[in-house]
Amino acid sequence: MTDELLVTRAQLGERAALAQLVARWRMPVWTYVRRMLDAERADDVAQEVWLAVVRGLPRLREPGRFAPWLFTIARRSVTDRLRGEYALVEETSAFGDLVGEAGAEDPAEALVDRAALVSVLADLPLLEREILVLFYLEDLPVEECADICQIPAGTVKSRLSRARRLLREHLKEKGYRP
Amino acid sequence: MTEEPRLSAQDMIDRLSPVLSLRTRIRAVAALLAGVAGAVFMGTLWWTEPGPLPGRTHLAFALFTVFCLAWAAYGGWLLTRRIPLFATDQVIAAWIGLVASLTTTAVVTVVAVQRGAGVGLPSAAGGVFVAVALALVVRAQARRAALLRRKHELTGREER
Numbered sequence: 001m002t003d004e005l006l007v008t009r010a011q012l013g014e015r016a017a018l019a020q021l022v023a024r025w026r027m028p029v030w031t032y033v034r035r036m037l038d039a040e041r042a043d044d045v046a047q048e049v050w051l052a053v054v055r056g057l058p059r060l061r062e063p064g065r066f067a068p069w070l071f072t073i074a075r076r077s078v079t080d081r082l083r084g085e086y087a088l089v090e091e092t093s094a095f096g097d098l099v100g101e102a103g104a105e106d107p108a109e110a111l112v113d114r115a116a117l118v119s120v121l122a123d124l125p126l127l128e129r130e131i132l133v134l135f136y137l138e139d140l141p142v143e144e145c146a147d148i149c150q151i152p153a154g155t156v157k158s159r160l161s162r163a164r165r166l167l168r169e170h171l172k173e174k175g176y177r178p
Numbered sequence: 179m180t181e182e183p184r185l186s187a188q189d190m191i192d193r194l195s196p197v198l199s200l201r202t203r204i205r206a207v208a209a210l211l212a213g214v215a216g217a218v219f220m221g222t223l224w225w226t227e228p229g230p231l232p233g234r235t236h237l238a239f240a241l242f243t244v245f246c247l248a249w250a251a252y253g254g255w256l257l258t259r260r261i262p263l264f265a266t267d268q269v270i271a272a273w274i275g276l277v278a279s280l281t282t283t284a285v286v287t288v289v290a291v292q293r294g295a296g297v298g299l300p301s302a303a304g305g306v307f308v309a310v311a312l313a314l315v316v317r318a319q320a321r322r323a324a325l326l327r328r329k330h331e332l333t334g335r336e337e338r
Contacts, residue, residue: 005329012266039181043184
């Protein structure tokens with residue numbers, strides 16, 4: 001059953017459809033939240049996300065776009081917890097986006113092993129970590145990542161490029177060889 | 179990546195159930211309707227009170243009206259921000275609202291007539307409430323019908 005059908009049924013008030021949506025998206029939401037926050041806060045924030053999802057679901061106008069809507073809510077909850085950290089990195093990221101643009105299409109950086117990715121994610125800066133989680137762990141397309149992070153698609157690509165570079169450097173430091 | 183969330187899907191649904199419970203929704207709808215109806219009723223009594231009133235009575239009427247409006251605002255806030263009303267709930271709530279508007283209008287008009295005040299103002303005010311409630315019924319029905327149509331389309335597409 002597609003997400004759109006499940007969301008439509010949930011919007012009609014079918015409790016079973018809502019339960020199925022929670023069951024289907026619980027892990028992806030938790031994975032995103034956990035990669036952005038420590039274990040202590042991850043469960044609380046994941047619950048907060050689902051509460052906001054249930055409250056907002058009747059007002060969701062495009063059931064076909066459930067995933068980006070869900071991650072936008074998740075991002076908002078995470079941002080609330082990391083407000084200070086986000087403000088700091090947003091200020092310093094503008095220059096980095098310009099620098100990163102040049103190498104955005106480097107095919108050598110295209111593949112990243114998921115397990116290796118998870119093992120070093122916590123060492124990466126917030127914005128780069130976030131974009132890797134959304135793009136690689138959640139398998140969201142660039143356009144949806146752009147919607148969720150409220151940045152242009154070009155910035156997503158440059159941020160991804162920079163994130164891959166940082167990731168590779170961290171992997172090398174840890175002795176990982178692709 | 180062996181780490182797992184502490185809450186299972188069932189735990190999560192259990193934690194969401196207070197927000198989804200029927201009782202919570204009924205309470206919110208009741209607060210809104212009772213608040214609005216009470217405020218209208220108080221306003222009518224105040225307006226139709228014969229003869230000049232002492233200041234203390236004016237204050238009492240004003241306080242009762244504000245009290246009712248506060249309940250209405252609380253119910254409205256619950257329904258728009260805290261408690262999800264799904265399409266079917268919205269249809270039921272809109273019909274309850276329509277019945278409550280009609281009843282309040284009838285009661286207020288009768289009170290105004292019995293007290294010798296004109297029926298113009300209560301009927302006009304009641305008419306506005308009934309019109310708003312009717313519009314909400316139409317909107318809720320249309321939204322539910324659209325969702326049902328989409329559900330059948332998507333179900334048909336998946337079965338093919």
